[in-house]
Amino acid sequence: AAGVIQSPRHLIKEKRETATLKCYPIPRHDTVYWYQQGPGQDPQFLISFYEKMQSDKGSIPDRFSAQQFSDYHSELNMSSLELGDSALYFCASSSSSDEGAPFQPQHFGDGTRLSIL
Amino acid sequence: GENVEQHPSTLSVQEGDSAVIKCTYSDSASNYFPWYKQELGKGPQLIIDIRSNVGEKKDQRIAVTLNKTAKHFSLHITETQPEDSAVYFCAASLDTGGFKTIFGAGTRLFVKA
Numbered sequence: 226a227a228g229v230i231q232s233p234r235h236l237i238k239e240k241r242e243t244a245t246l247k248c249y250p251i252p253r254h255d256t257v258y259w260y261q262q263g264p265g266q267d268p269q270f271l272i273s274f275y276e277k278m279q280s281d282k283g284s285i286p287d288r289f290s291a292q293q294f295s296d297y298h299s300e301l302n303m304s305s306l307e308l309g310d311s312a313l314y315f316c317a318s319s320s321s322s323d324e325g326a327p328f329q330p331q332h333f334g335d336g337t338r339l340s341i342l
Numbered sequence: 343g344e345n346v347e348q349h350p351s352t353l354s355v356q357e358g359d360s361a362v363i364k365c366t367y368s369d370s371a372s373n374y375f376p377w378y379k380q381e382l383g384k385g386p387q388l389i390i391d392i393r394s395n396v397g398e399k400k401d402q403r404i405a406v407t408l409n410k411t412a413k414h415f416s417l418h419i420t421e422t423q424p425e426d427s428a429v430y431f432c433a434a435s436l437d438t439g440g441f442k443t444i445f446g447a448g449t450r451l452f453v454k455a
Contacts, residue, residue: 266447266448267431267447268431268447269447270442273442281442283442304372315385330391331443333385333388335383339411
């Protein structure tokens with residue numbers, strides 16, 4: 226079965242640079258979530274999109290932005306990168322119920338490992 | 343906001359024994375409780391979930407129980423196998439309207455052969 230695809234798998238950047246992470250949800254999934262996971266920590270919710278509109282916001286820094294496109298893929302844009310941004314970034318997707326509201330569960334990709342030098 | 347506490351942080355069991363991981367949540371509005379297994383270098387994988395209108399759910403060797411009054415839920419793995427070794431996360435969220443999922447801190451399970 227098709228899974229959530231994230232690219233790139235690994236990314237190395239220097240401080241103050243920018244980065245773009247991409248997420249391709251499972252086909253027919255209309256909701257995308259972004260998480261940040263530090264070493265030995267649990268995933269921290271950053272932001273989510275439902276039908277191309279931002280649906281909820283968590284601990285996402287102002288330096289980060291994200292969007293969901295017409296084909297439902299999503300991109301997380303990160304600017305002025307800091308050493309503390311080094312982490313695993315996961316994307317998850319889910320499908321909505323017939324009532325039009327997101328229906329859990331979320332299915333995760335294998336993440337992008339971002340390293341800031 | 344929601345806060346999820348998970349215990350223990352590390353659990354070591356002998357192959358064939360049972361493992362139990364417990365979580366508590368703070369927001370009584372949460373009504374969906376998934377459990378994820380994360381192996382090294384991979385994303386969290388959903389292994390079982392339960393909604394607030396159900397007290398217990400079982401899938402082969404894995405079961406989850408929910409006590410809404412006490413706001414706690416537990417994962418039970420029976421007949422553990424070495425391949426069950428991983429980090430397990432509980433989580434709480436709303437399954438409609440709300441999109442945010444709050445994770446527990448995780449339990450590292452070691453199954454010794």
